[in-house]
Amino acid sequence: MTQVALRAVIKGTGSALPRSRVSNAELANKVDTTDAWITERTGIKFRHIAEPDETTSSLAIEASRKALDAAGMAAGDIDLIILATATPDQTFPASATIVQHALGCNGGVAFDVAAVCSGFLYAFSVAESMIRAGSAHNALVIGAETFSRILDWEDRTTCVLFGDGAGAVVLSGEVGTRGALATKLHADGQHNELLYVDGGPSTTGTVGKLRMKGREVFRHAVTNLTSVLHEVLAATELTPADIDWVVPHQANARIIEATAKKLALDPSKVVLTVDQHANTSAASVPLALDVAVRDGRIKAGDIVVLEAMGGGFTWGASIIRM
Structure with a gap:
């Protein structure tokens, strides 16, 4: 059966x-x-x-x-x-x-x-x-x-x-055509010193503060996000032209613009909320998604790409039919 x-x-x-x-x-x-x-x-x-x-x-x-x-x-x-x-x-x-x-x-x-x-x-x-x-x-x-x-x-x-x-x-x-179509995730622990918090229970016994080398993070972000977006597109046999909306991690408008340009994505299809919310880390993608759903941009049946990169480094992307 x-x-x-x-x-x-x-x-x-x-x-x-x-x-x-x-x-x-x-x-x-x-x-x-x-x-x-x-x-x-x-x-x-x-x-x-x-x-x-x-x-x-x-x-x-x-x-x-x-x-x-x-x-x-x-x-x-x-x-x-x-x-x-x-x-x-x-x-x-x-x-x-x-x-x-x-x-x-x-x-x-x-x-x-x-x-x-x-x-x-x-x-x-x-x-x-x-x-x-x-x-x-x-x-x-x-x-x-x-x-x-x-x-x-x-x-x-x-x-x-x-x-x-x-x-x-x-x-x-x-069961049907809606839902998550493909997700690709990655991590590379060798870049710990580029984006981290200088504390923790088993090291300092304190919470610590965020430390970041912004220029290096920017470079890795554009490279890694471009690569993983190609991966999920290939997994679903879709092209950038098939995408209705991209909901990226809202870290920096310049990273978002550079990634979209490398993939030849239409900037008008990219949801941008970083100007209003700044970088909210793990909240960034679902927060931006909710904004675009509630203002009517993202509708049922749309093909939507979610993508993000963070400390670790960790990064990933998902393609969803809403």
């Missing part, structure tokens, strides 16, 4: 941002920088910074509730929660379990994934695999970060680049 293949279909999206919205001009009052300097090098104009009562899990919970509402599903329908984050509420337990309890869907599977800016794609791939294997039926995949907690606010080359936020999607197994 031929087994019918399941695909993981995005049924709903949601996002959340901290209350505090900080402009480049406001940041320049505290940091040795200017609006012109930040805008020219990154394309960033604003970022959201978490208040003391806002956490990675509280943002994830808000984004998840919105995604569930968009999917027309109840929390009790969810049997898998994967939260991608580099800034969990606690060293343990997983922040995914905090989200699970707050939503009221205890008893299923819940865990965190740490792959920094590529975290959402890693989490998405795991959830997709579990759905196809029959280990889960309905999943919440979340990217959530409070990166402001690990920034060195005296380092103007890094603190201006990041913001806080969360994005979530509800995935369900369905």
